Amino acid sequence: MSEPSAVFGGETPSRPRGSLRTAVVWEVLKDALDHRAKAAGTEVLDVLDTGGGTGNFAVPVARLGHRVTVVDPSPNALFALERRAAEAGVAERVRGVQGDIHGLFDVVGRGGFDAVLCHGVLEYVDDPADGIRNAVAALRSAGTLSLLAAGLGGAVLARALAGHFNEARQALTDPAGRWGAADPVPRRFTAEQLTELVGGAGLAVGAVHGVRVFADLVPGGLVDTQPGALDALLKLEAAAAELPAFQSVAGQLHVLGEKRA
Structure with a gap:
């Protein structure tokens, strides 16, 4: 994994601590999308963001040149997504539709996406295994699942x-x-539980990362006032993310899965 910076998807977050909560996931996701695009022989992927809300990941992914469909139950979030995509100049590459992961195929087709983002969703669904199965069913052959859940x-x-x-x-x-x-x-997971869910849905489990290992514990004043503290903490998060000992105390866990061809 490349070393994260304070810049997220080409944009500098308005709040420095926001980058601490997204940098590790973003770097892993960006690398995974690059790998998928090269393997598929294309520069433009079709990406589905389930529960994508206001576009924290969808808009930066669209800025990479990919087409993104966001499925979210909140009309207010989708309205904010539309405005955010327009302000970023990627409105033509971002589509928002109202729905949820359990009724996913009421609003999108099966097997139509190169990558599916399932971030902050499993904590809130009645049946996480069913949610993962739907996410996998939305993937094309050899597609990538990005799963992020509370640790x-x-x-x-x-x-x-x-x-x-x-x-x-x-x-x-x-x-x-x-x-x-x-x-x-409503629900939190261990790394073992998430990898079992991913593997049980028929995916090959790839990288596992701990997210927000330190970011939620370090006083904000230290990051906001000390010169260089943000970059140093970002690098510390990146260094700890792949170590199982630190994954076990991470605020969130990120798992990559690949659909078998």
């Missing part, structure tokens, strides 16, 4: 460091990884 270990560590020890223990032992009734995230 169990990161939540346990965060609650413990905040002094909420009972909640940390609850998250550690709860089948869904929830720390209590007020927990806004």
Whole structure:
């Protein structure tokens, strides 16, 4: 994986900490799309972003020259996506449709995409395995799945460091990884659970990365006020992302899968 910078998809984020939460995933995704394009012998891929919302990934992917379809249940998010794509000059390459991953084929066709992004979706669906199967069914032969989901270990560590020890223990032992009734995230995963889901859907499991290993724990003042701190923290995140020991305490987990030809 190439070393991330503070620039995301050719744009400098308005908030430095935003780049900390996306840089590792973006670098992995960009490399995967480049690899897929070369293998397919094309410069333009068809990319599906399930739950893509306002286009945090869709718009930068479109700026690479690819066609992106965003499926999201929120009409407000899709309106913001349309405006964002227009402001970025990629409106003709971004299409938003209302729907969700369980009803995916009510709004898009099967087997029509070179890559599918499933970021921040599995935490909120009733049946994660069914959601993954739909994402895989949307892929063309040898297509790429980019899966990003909340990590169990990161939540346990965060609650413990905040002094909420009972909640940390609850998250550690709860089948869904929830720390209590007020927990806004319905489900969290370990790296093993995500790779089992990907493999169980018939994909070859590729790279696994821990995301937001340190970004959510480091005080914002340190990053915002110390010269060079943002770049140094970005490099630290990148260095730790591929190490299983740090994946186990990451706030999010990213898994790449490839559909067998």
